[in-house]
Amino acid sequence: MIVISKEEAKELMTASETIELMKETLMDFNLGKSEMSLRMNNQLSDGNFYLLMPAYLKEKQYFGVKLISIFPTNHGKGLPSHQGVVLLFSAEDGQEKAVVDCVEVTALRTAAVSAVATDLLSRKDAKVMGFMGAGVQARHHVEALLEVRDIEEILVWDLYEKSANNFAEEMSEKHNMKVTVCKTQEELVGSSDIITTVSLAKEPILKGEWVKPGTHINAIGASAKAYREMDSLVVQKSKFYVDKRESCLGESSDFLVPLSEGLITEDHIYAELGDVLLGKTNGRESDDEITMFEGMGLAVEDIATASFIYEKKLKQMESK
DSSP states (O other): OEEEOHHHHHHHOOHHHHHHHHHHHHHHHHTTSEEEOOOEEEEOGGGOEEEEEEEEETTTTEEEEEEEEEOGGGGGTTSOSEEEEEEEEETTTOOEEEEEEHHHHHHHHHHHHHHHHHHHHSOTTOOEEEEEOOSHHHHHHHHHHTTTSOOSEEEEEOSSHHHHHHHHHHHHHHHTSEEEEOSSHHHHHHHOSEEEEOOOOSSOSBOGGGOOTTOEEEEOSOOSTTOOOBOHHHHHHSEEEESOHHHHHHHOHHHHHHHHTTSOOGGGEEEEHHHHHTTSSOSOOSTTOOEEEEOOOOHHHHHHHHHHHHHHHHHHHHHO
């Protein structure tokens, strides 16, 4: 069994490789080539919790589980809020193959799926992308989204101005482009063609009244019922896409709150990304549509990413 650290995982897989893998993974899942159970959410004290996310890649002959802890209370301790591992097994004989640190796996696959959604749903001429949240996920999303759109400027807002300033300085230097810190959420939303929310907000930080026609939104941070980034109006106004319908209906407060208010029905979910990739339904159809991708995160994405990293590591070891 191989143990793969966060640093090794980062070196073994690029953003472009992950985007292509996530396209394949989402299509395979919708074609029945992989299976997964809905994740199990287990509450701890002080609003902290952990998730168990199992999946089986039938054609690739791997199965496994991601165990990830989410500790919002770590922000005040200088520790990451997300920590955990992916356990990878052979589906041919049950042997354990790898233990992979899941921080990089989660960040890579989440940003890559958002890039797939952005490529399918945002305007081709989008030039300004805004980030609400300035942490690890925002940094990975910059790299992934730049793979699919020719962006001229990045905007950022964060509850903590110091975090936003650090993000702006780092991303400007790394990607050689203009990065502007916005003082308010409204300023960022009204000026962005593509918006990605990567916060742990428990109350909406993005309001529908601020969103201009033609905007695409990646709603990523509210991946459990305790969190909510979107107000009901922006969800109602949006052409709404998901990674998995059942995951959204089970855990997305962004969707479930306007559903409970009677502003939308379950049919407001227009499509899953996998079906758009397979050509079974449409992505963006006009420049005026407001599109939204609600990314809950799927176990098949984690196991596919971990198996790719494992196989690449194995090849490295065999070539030495």
